Amino acid sequence: GESVGLHLPTLSVQEGDNSIINCAYSNSASDYFIWYKQESGKGPQFIIDIRSNMDKRQGQRVTVLLNKTVKHLSLQIAATQPGDSAVYFCAESLLTGNQFYFGTGTSLTVIP
């Protein structure tokens, strides 16, 4: 299977600061990447996605960056709020497949 890994299992940030969550992937053929947020007791919730023909995509307070050269994905959260505390997962899919591969997750804690 594919290797989709996160560099840090936990991250603590002060409220109002920016957060950066990183993800590495191993297969250069991966075409599509998604970031999910999972709150305690809930299923993963879609945050933002990016296709391999893009380097950057912005949403509301979130930005995803894709560096295909080093096979690296990051999620930036601006002005982090207590409601952003959750586990964040990256996932990738392959051009020829019907499967998503998930990373192990990073737990983000926002300190008021």
Next chain:
Amino acid sequence: NAGVTQTPKFQVLKTGQSMTLQCAQDMNHEYMSWYRQDPGMGLRLIHYSVGAGITDQGEVPNGYNVSRSTTEDFPLRLLSAAPSQTSVYFCASSYDRQGTQPQHFGDGTRLSIL
């Protein structure tokens, strides 16, 4: 708007018992899948379906069966539960057959096998 509904939310089984985890979606999505989530291991794909009547194995299919008789429903069956199947199970769906759209997840079934 119900989205993806999973039942039951919690279940305790004894080793060797069988049960079916139910998953239903009301978004007319073609693609449905089952994942299990274990501590420190992220989500792993068990089985998936690209449409009614079509199913395929994912990364960890052993011990599980699925069927897809309708677009809306995608039940997961444990024929003989084992303690190693203790986990949180998530069902997900998406519109696109090729898995190139965000998946919508249910809130999970927390299963304990004694």
